[in-house]
Amino acid sequence: MSGTGGAARWFSANPDKAWVEKFFLFYSPVWMASMAMMMVTGWDKTWGDGALLWHGVLTAAPVLLGPALLSRRFGTGSWADSYWLKANLYLFVFGFFGNYFGSEYFFDVLGMVYVYPNATTTLDAAIVGKGGQTVPVIMYLYTHVYFMTYHAIANIVLRRLRTSGIPAAGLLFPVFVFVIGYAWAWAETKAMANPMMATSFYYQKMDLMLAYGSAIYATYFIASFPIYYFIDESRDRRWSLTQAVAGGLSASMLTFFMLDAAAHWVGSL
Template sequence: MGGTWFSGNPDKAWVEKFFLLYSPVWMASMAMMMLTGWDQAFDDTGLLLHAFGTTLPALIIPALIACRYTTQPWYDAYWFKANLYLIVFGFFGNYFGSEYFFDVLGMVYVYPNVTTNLDATLVGTGTRQVPLIMYAYTHVYFMTYHATANIVLRRLRALPLGTVLFPLLVFAIGYFWAWAETKAMANPLIAQSFYYQKMDVMLAWGSAIYATYFIASFPVYYFLDEMRERRWSLVQTVAGGLSASMLTFYMLDLAARWVGSL
């Protein structure tokens, strides 16, 4: 890989660049939604249109332009497998993982205009629900986090001892993104839609608990089609997303036990 930032697999490199270019777009869309108060003014249909309208370009645009950059069929192209992995992992993060943030950190979504929710039946107390729009928003959040993690990890792995220090690098990058999102979301400007009831616990342990997602997922996602001669099948891609999900599940539950005992 020669210490480059982007993958030596051209089919993967152009997708990583696209994910980076699209990141400011979805961030601007989210900022406009929250700062204008549209998230409270729109009805359920309007929120779903905004959520999926923000996320679908991450799938549709690569599908439309892939022929310029790769000869792989769509089902074997990195753009499709990367999105498939993120869909699998993001579904877990919302459906199961959110319950830990509800009960351990007191996370609250405030969307009285939302009628479409989807979350676990038997995990958590069930006193809070996950709006369906969060599944779409999570996809672009995770798209950016995983793409940037790939790029930084690739560069750092090329340094002396980079391979040996890989687990520590994963932890550092995962914790950075967890801290950055936690900091951004614990914001009075969006308190009408999202806040923490247990702010003291969130400030002390929230980033570490959220980082479990990325500690589990970044190493798996990194190796997805990293070498052009070792491409993953769709089954391997889904299995990778499910494996990262189960690892996160274990760590979330251990973190909840630990924080609850403090």
């Protein structure tokens, strides 16, 4: 499982993947600052639906447009064979699932509530869930940048493990997947459950969320990190665009099963 030989490294031996991951890391503080500004200023309450959608688009667009514009200088192949496009397709598919279907579990099982009366453009499942809550489209856009950062950093940590030469790296890989996934789930839960967000986002069942919510949210990343990691990890085994989409769909279905299992578990407590 240490796999690739040579010295331990943080970034991929595939240069087309390495520069994109560095771009994702570079952009991460930018979107975080943008979201922090929204909370501090209260723009999420004062802006109308159109302004919120534009903010979402402008926050998410650099994840796609930045690498597209820089690919001529740093890329090593055509757009159709580029890692940045495959990564964006995967994250779009997985993030769409997370909002369209996955949010329903957090609404019904953990009492998650969105309070965005000014975000009138919504999209969520028609049958899954009890239908009492809707998902603003801006959440799909914000999720894209959240997941970009979570997956990029998971890649870097998992790669360091796999190239470390540790004999037990194969056994430790799933352990690291769980730890990193839980850490990101806990960090986002902690960031969202703060007084500045209380009028926009809260949990009716905060006791369940604090006790089990991070572990339930971590199912997203336990399913996704191992699949996403291997996209174009080797220069000699590059994925097609179709494989990238299929990978996102596979991670989505795995998450669906684990969310439903978690709902049974929490419901029996």
